[in-house]
Amino acid sequence: xxxxxxxxxxxxxxxxxxxxxxxxxxxxxxxxxxxxxxxxxxxxxxxxxxxxxxxxxxxxxxxxxxxxxxxxxxxxxxxxxxxxxxxxxxxxxxxxxxxxxxxxxxxxxxxxxxxxxxxxxxxxxxxxxxxxxxxxxxxxxxxxxxxxxxxxxxxxxxxxxxxxxxxxxxxxxxxxxxxxxxxxxxxxxxxxxxxxxxxxxxxxxxxxxxxxxxxxxxxxxxxxxxxxxxxxxxxxxxxxxxxxxxxxxxxxxxxxxxxxxxxxxxxxxxxxxxxxxxxxxxxxxx
Numbered sequence: 001x002x003x004x005x006x007x008x009x010x011x012x013x014x015x016x017x018x019x020x021x022x023x024x025x026x027x028x029x030x031x032x033x034x035x036x037x038x039x040x041x042x043x044x045x046x047x048x049x050x051x052x053x054x055x056x057x058x059x060x061x062x063x064x065x066x067x068x069x070x071x072x073x074x075x076x077x078x079x080x081x082x083x084x085x086x087x088x089x090x091x092x093x094x095x096x097x098x099x100x101x102x103x104x105x106x107x108x109x110x111x112x113x114x115x116x117x118x119x120x121x122x123x124x125x126x127x128x129x130x131x132x133x134x135x136x137x138x139x140x141x142x143x144x145x146x147x148x149x150x151x152x153x154x155x156x157x158x159x160x161x162x163x164x165x166x167x168x169x170x171x172x173x174x175x176x177x178x179x180x181x182x183x184x185x186x187x188x189x190x191x192x193x194x195x196x197x198x199x200x201x202x203x204x205x206x207x208x209x210x211x212x213x214x215x216x217x218x219x220x221x222x223x224x225x226x227x228x229x230x231x232x233x234x235x236x237x238x239x240x241x242x243x244x245x246x247x248x249x250x251x252x253x254x255x256x257x258x259x260x261x262x263x264x265x266x267x268x269x270x271x272x273x274x275x276x277x278x279x280x281x282x283x284x285x286x
């Protein structure tokens with residue numbers, strides 16, 4: 001088999017899980033593609049194939065291994081969106097909501113992949129189109145937030161051309177079900193089961209307390225516009241800021257791209273909710 005590894009050694013401790021992956025590939029006769037920077041962290045360099053870029057590693061591999069936290073997985077998702085190759089996410093970060101395989105489980109996880117004992121959890125990416133035709137993609141969310149001002153910003157949201165509301169708030173989140181447990185959740189939005197065909201529209205600290213999050217069918221577009229100075233609005237996708245000089249007028253739909261996450265046996269969504277979000281935790285038992 002052909003594996004590649006995507007990791008950020010500046011942010012996460014990757015040496016031990018990276019070498020566990022390399023040792024397994026060496027013992028099983030698999031190829032391992034990685035960048036020269038990551039190869040510096042290997043103890044043995046017998047079967048690795050060093051490539052120039054992460055995109056080259058993804059192109060050559062059959063299975064992508066992302067080592068880090070959810071941020072690394074988001075980065076990997078953008079690299080892999082056109083290839084739709086399966087991604088195994090190893091969590092060396094903090095919460096790791098999507099990256100829920102531990103470094104101690106690498107051998108077991110790779111064995112499941114070799115034996116075909118896994119399922120694919122397919123997640124849709126969202127697409128945003130700017131007035132100039134530029135397109136951006138997000139696995140979690142698009143964010144419209146205030147910039148260089150302590151005042152609230154005004155944003156107009158439409159659903160398939162129909163006015164939803166003129167929001168006066170610190171910002172607005174347009175989230176996928178995958179992103180429902182990210183910034184959306186912190187802003188008071190609902191948790192939505194992955195794969196549900198909806199979009200989530202969640203205001204951040206709205207001026208009017210009755211302005212609540214919305215759950216919308218995802219078969220139509222949502223448009224977000226700025227109704228004031230666009231220089232006070234920051235537009236980003238999955239944490240990546242998009243510079244802009246003109247007015248904000250963004251159409252958002254579900255894209256044709258998906259990310260295919262490897263789901264191992266005995267890994268279940270509601271179990272992840274309980275473990276990561278401390279559901280049902282009774283402090284009196286500690």
